[in-house]
Amino acid sequence: MQIRIYVIMFSCFLFSNARANTIETVSSPDHNISFRVLSLPSGQNQFRLAYEIDYKQLPVIKTSGLSFILKSPDVNLVNFTVTDKIKSSVNEDWQPVWGEMKTIHNEYNQLLLKLKTDKDILIHLIVRVYNDGAGFRFEFPQQPNLTHFILEDEKTQFAMAGNHQVFWIPGDYDSNEFAYSHTLLSEIDASKSGAANEIFAKTFFDKNAVQTPLMMKTNNNLYINIHEAALRNYPAMNLVLDKSNLCFTSHLVPDAVGNKAYLMAPTVTPWRTIVVSDKATDILASKMILNLNDPSVIQDPSWIKPQKMIGVWWEMHVGIASWDYSGGQVGSQQKIKVPHGANTANVKKYIDFASKNGIDAVLVEGWNTGWEDWFGQWKENVFDFVTPYPDFNIDEISAYAKMKGVKMIMHHETSASVTNYERQMDTAYRFMKKYGYDAVKTGYVGKIIPRGEHHDGQWMVNHFERVLKKTASYKIMVDAHEPVRPTGLHRTYPNFLACEAARGNEFNAWSIGNMPDHETILPFTRLMGGPMDYTPGIFKIKMSYYNPEKKEQVHTTLTKQLALYVTMYSPLQMAADLPENYEAKPDAFQFIKDVAVDWDDTKILQAEPGDYIIIARKAKNSNNWFLGAITDEQARTFNTSLSFLDADKKYIATIYRDADDASWNNNPEAYKIEKYIVDHKTNLKLKLAPGGGTAIGFMPANTVDLKQFKKYKMK
Ligand code: NOJ
Ligand code: CA
Secondary structure, three states: OOOOOOOOOOOOOOOOHHHOEEEEEEEOOOOOEEEEEEEOOOOOOOOOEEEEEEEOOEEEEEEEEEEEEEEEOOEEOOOEEEEEEEEEEEEEEEOOOOOOOOOEEEEEEEEEEEEEEHHHEEEEEEEEEEOOEEEEEEEEOOEOOEOEEEEEEEEEEEEOOOOOEEEEOEOOOOOOOOOOEEEEHHHOOHHHOHHHHOOOOOOOOOOOEEEOOEEEEOOOOOEEEEEEEOOOOOOOEEEEEEOOOOEEEEEEOOOOOOOOEEEEOOEEOOEEEEEEEOOHHHHHHOOHHHHOOOOOOOOOOOOOOOEEEEEEOHHHHOOOOEOOOOOOOHHHOOOOOOOEOOOHHHHHHHHHHHHHHOOOEEEEOOOEOOHHHOOOOOOOOOOOOOOEOOOOOHHHHHHHHHHHOOEEEEEEEOOOEHHHHHHHHHHHHHHHHHOOOOEEEEEOOOOOEOOOOOOOOHHHHHHHHHHHHHHHHOOOEEEEOOOOOOOOOOOOOOOEEEEOOOOOOOHHHHOOOOOOOHHHHHHHOHHHHOOEOOOOOOOOOEHHHOOOOOOOEOOOOHHHHHHHHHHOOOOEEEOOOOHHHHHOOHHHHHHHHHOOOOEEEEEEEEEEOOOEEEEEEEEOOOOOEEEEEEEOOOOEEEEEEOOOOOOOOOEEEEEEEEOOOOOOOOOOOOEEEEEEEEOOOOEEEEEEOOOOEEEEEEEEOOHHHHHHOOEOOOO
């Protein structure tokens, strides 16, 4: 099969500002950011429309071109005349169904610029400038000369003002499960990234291409994040760097014949987003991408519940159980036969554990027929979603879960045979409802069918939205694995609790794993688009525990695994380890039982991408606060103010910290738990081991606590 891939190199010209005309300037409400829309002279330029962004007078995006190429009708939308300019402002608050805070502030200045281009085609550019960044999108309004059309390309440039530090993964059409590289822009090279010689080694479409969310830091300490918002009916955007002038140009994921999108006017493109600040903490606090998404379409969201789950899952990843009935292991690294994990007795054990410990739900993978020959097969009809293996008694399990007050989460591994899944969705969701399941974990491992489509192309972007719509109509919540990277669509579809779209904790079980800085990068990159099902909470750090020959390990300490419940935001959190590993350490497991999954408030206290993150969050409808602090491979000590606590209360702080001799590689499971009385004036000294972390629960103290525990004093 031949895949036609267009790699048109549009180099960024050195635009001369003296010759550019400012069409309009839009400033942020606080005047720190200014976004200029420019017209460039015709002649040598391949772009006529351009833009620039400054933050506190420092260049964020230098003169960068904007253009579209349509294939049918055949038109290059370069030349234009301005027909109208309309400015407006919005200043409002709204409340998400669930989230990091109760109320989200949405305040921006907008420009609607109406353009007439070649062949009298009308295009609108919409720019919104917030205090934390800017977003812009194009609209093809209803018009006589353009009805349905094929998009050959969008050329949106992002010209960088210097050779910034950058946290990147290679550009790709199908996966984002790569280790991050931290280099200078000039050093981006997919062929030299870890991803090129890893477990799923692959070659990339362009060695200068990267994915978004892309995180950068400039020499003058500006933090810049480029991504997109409201990706719907359109392919995802990669960015290709022209190293001669440090300018990125968009590269949309193509379909099987190289087209980018099939569109009908009226339509809009996704927002191109640039979050910027001189404080790293502001990047993590930004709600701009959510603000740029449409409000919820679910009228009655009362059935949508943030939750914790455990799962018949990690035992397969560590190689002591199997998904398939016959006991074979994926990839056959495992010679010995292992038991089938999803058997009724084992599932009941998990239900008992969940019920006893206040865990809301149990996920079971490998419950349905098909796991014998699904992996890497590119077959049409591997799975159905209604036929349990003979040892998975769904009647008995559902009745037992109901009796124990535990919800079940169903797993739909599509093996990327999406046409097969599309045909069976209604049947599958009806089956789920019949047995009382109201959440599904979907999976898209492998190459997509229809053949030639990609995980991140327009067809799949539409599939993922179809799943969200259809599941919503059945009141089913979704956790998608191997989806397109998220762009804030969980505002519109709050049943979209979480997704993967990055390298999760599971890589630590069977590959070189995630280096200790990985979790300090993810919130600045992948999580900018939405919650991640990272699956934290691994207590048995070294895989040699399961098999002496295994060298793999989780690259954190145990208490860093606890801190991830706070630093890695998600309304769906897994307690990913085996019940017996939690039963062996009930004192540490207490934090996982206590920690909330939905929040009234969030404070990003201290952060630096690739180094450390400290976040405090206030639980929903509660006076309890939780804090997570994580570091990379370096030991770090922080002096952290608790000024976020309510001024009129004393709290009992339960501190889960690394033991003094702990480190991710030598002594990862060593921890200490301490309790102190604290208040909003307390400064805590947090000592994090190499690859370590601290997790803290703060509960209002009662008179008994005040007598029993000492006031915290810094040592
Ligand atoms: C990959 C997913 O990320 C993982 O969570 C799942 O267990 C396997 N696919 C099997 O579907
Ligand atoms: Ca995965």
